Amino acid sequence: MTLGDLRRFAIARSLFGPVSLARAVDILGFVQADPIRAPARAQDLTLRQRVTNYRAGDLEARYSSLALEEDVLVNYGFVSHRVHALMHPRARLKLPATPRTRSHKLVAFVRDSGEVHPRDADAHFSHGTVTNYWGGSSNATTHLLEELHYRGWLRVTRRERGIRLYGFRDIAAEDAGLSPRERLDALVDVVVKKYGPLPDLSLSYVVRRLRYGVPQLRAHLPGALARVRRRLRHTEIDGVRWYWPEGESGKPPGASDDTVRLLAPFDPIVWDRRRFELFWGWPYRFEAYTPVSMRRFGYYALPVLWRDRVIGWANLSLVAGALHAEFGYVEGPPRERVFARELEAELAHFRRFLRLG
Numbered sequence: 001m002t003l004g005d006l007r008r009f010a011i012a013r014s015l016f017g018p019v020s021l022a023r024a025v026d027i028l029g030f031v032q033a034d035p036i037r038a039p040a041r042a043q044d045l046t047l048r049q050r051v052t053n054y055r056a057g058d059l060e061a062r063y064s065s066l067a068l069e070e071d072v073l074v075n076y077g078f079v080s081h082r083v084h085a086l087m088h089p090r091a092r093l094k095l096p097a098t099p100r101t102r103s104h105k106l107v108a109f110v111r112d113s114g115e116v117h118p119r120d121a122d123a124h125f126s127h128g129t130v131t132n133y134w135g136g137s138s139n140a141t142t143h144l145l146e147e148l149h150y151r152g153w154l155r156v157t158r159r160e161r162g163i164r165l166y167g168f169r170d171i172a173a174e175d176a177g178l179s180p181r182e183r184l185d186a187l188v189d190v191v192v193k194k195y196g197p198l199p200d201l202s203l204s205y206v207v208r209r210l211r212y213g214v215p216q217l218r219a220h221l222p223g224a225l226a227r228v229r230r231r232l233r234h235t236e237i238d239g240v241r242w243y244w245p246e247g248e249s250g251k252p253p254g255a256s257d258d259t260v261r262l263l264a265p266f267d268p269i270v271w272d273r274r275r276f277e278l279f280w281g282w283p284y285r286f287e288a289y290t291p292v293s294m295r296r297f298g299y300y301a302l303p304v305l306w307r308d309r310v311i312g313w314a315n316l317s318l319v320a321g322a323l324h325a326e327f328g329y330v331e332g333p334p335r336e337r338v339f340a341r342e343l344e345a346e347l348a349h350f351r352r353f354l355r356l357g
Contacts, residue, residue: 001235001237001250001251002237003237003238003278003279004308005250005251005252006197006235006237006242006250006279007279007280007308008252008256008308009197009244009250009251009252010196010197010269010275010279011252011256011269011305011308012252012253013196013248014194014267014268014269015049015050015261015269016050017049017050017051017052018050018051018052018053018054019050019051019052020051020052021047021051021054021058021059021062021066022066022067024047024050024051025047025066025068025078025080026080026082027050028046028050028194028268029073029079029080029082029083029190029191029193029194030073030074030077030078030079030080030083030190030191030194031043031046031047031059031077031078031079032046032075032076032077032266032271033070033075033076033077033078034265034266035162036288036300038288038299038300038316038317039316039317039318039323039354040056040353040354041056042264042265042266043059043077043078044056044057044058044059044353045262045263045264045267045302046264046266046267046268047059048349048353049261049263049267054353055352055353055354055355056353056354056355059078060158060159060162063078063158063159064157064158067080067081068080068081069081069084069155069156070149070155070156070164071084071087071149071150071213072150072212072213073087073187073190073191073210073212073213074191074206074209074210074212074213075209075212075266083187083190086178086183086186086187086190086214087183087187087213087214088152088171089152089171089216090150090151090152090214090215090216102125102144103144103147103148105125106121106125106141106144106145106148107148107153107154107168109121109124109125110145110148110154110166110167110168111168114167114168115157115165115166115167116145116165116166116167117160117163117165118139118141118142118145118163118164118166121141121142121145121166122139122141122142125141126141145164145166148166149164149166152169152171153168153169153171154166154167154168154169155167155168155169180217180220181220181223181224181227183214183217184210184214184217184220184221184223184224185224185227185228187210187213187214188207188210188224188225188228189245191206191207191209191210192206192228192232192243192244192245193245194268195268195271195272196243196244196245197242197243197244197250198242198243198244198272198275199240199241199242199243199274199275199278200229200240200241200242200243201274202272202274202275203225203228203229203243204225205272205274206272207221207224207225207228208221208225210224228243229243231246232244232245232246233245233246233247233248233249233250235250240278256307256308257307258307258338258339258342259305259306259307259342259346260304260305260306260339260342260343260345260346261304261305261346262302262303262304262305262314262316262346262350263302263303263304263305263310264302265286265300265301265302265303266286267303269303269305269310270284270303270310273285276310279310280309280310282330284297284301284303284310284313285297286301287299287301288300297313297315297328298313298315298326298328299315300315300316301313301314301315301328302314302315302316304327304329306334306339306342311329311330311331311333311334312327312328312329312330312333313327313328314326314327314328315327316350318354321356322356323347323350323351323354323356325347
């Protein structure tokens with residue numbers, strides 16, 4: 001097996017479909033979310049490559065009718081009910097008959113209301129502000145709603161113009177009786193299935209990031225990493241050991257087709273920056289939070305996948321209601337006519353995805 005074989009295998013196993021939205025999330029297990037819309041959010045950009053006739057905003061619009069939850073796995077995003085059940089219960093409050101603390105009272109308020117918008121909760125409690133992760137000021141009630149959601153007392157019922165609405169989450173039948181080992185092994189399989197094949201350092205990194213999804217099982221993560229290294233399929237190429245799910249050969253299904261794809265910055269194919277550089281020989285960076293003067297790729301650069309190579313990046317924007325595209329290439333654009341044709345086909349697909357006609 002060569003690195004090229006492994007690269008083509010990684011692309012082929014990730015770009016399944018097209019399938020239904022529910023099926024795509026079930027296969028992926030987890031879809032990373034990001035609030036930036038440039039010109040669409042990361043979760044939509046990821047799903048458009050894998051879902052039949054997907055349009056920007058479909059996940060948010062259909063969320064309440066699907067077996068999904070918003071939650072943290074290795075990052076924040078959308079998980080299937082199956083994966084969600086593996087992560088809970090996390091550390092939680094004990095809810096007394098008569099609520100006492102801010103948290104108790106807010107949980108009781110959401111439970112009694114059925115569904116709560118953060119502004120309505122703030123109007124009721126007026127908790128003031130807190131310092132957020134970035135050092136700025138955030139609404140304290142919204143911050144507490146997010147904390148209670150993470151701890152498992154609340155769930156996101158839907159979104160309204162991008163704002164999360166919360167409901168009470170019944171946890172009576174939550175524990176399926178799985179041991180910590182069984183839960184962690186199943187969650188490790190989820191992330192390996194999504195991001196594999198992975199070099200050894202990346203496997204270690206993504207398993208350790210499960211501490212955000214299952215903080216209550218953090219002490220068990222080293223054991224889970226040791227077990228997965230023993231049971232996964234693996235090979236060594238140029239001194240790097242690679243791992244992928246059991247039951248898969250690791251061989252690409254055949255030659256790559258003449259397809260151009262504009263990928264999300266957090267798409268499974270490009271998510272692991274270590275693997276990205278090993279596969280394609282150059283370092284891609286997400287620069288939305290990088291000062292303008294220091295950017296090489298752009299605010300929200302989308303990696304350009306051509307056949308089995310990521311050859312550059314694209315920055316897309318809407319100008320006067322039309323899609324505007326700027327491209328950068330590592331070694332210049334391919335000169336083949338088929339590339340120009342397929343790139344235009346991808347941009348046409350992007351326009352449909354954005355409902356531009």
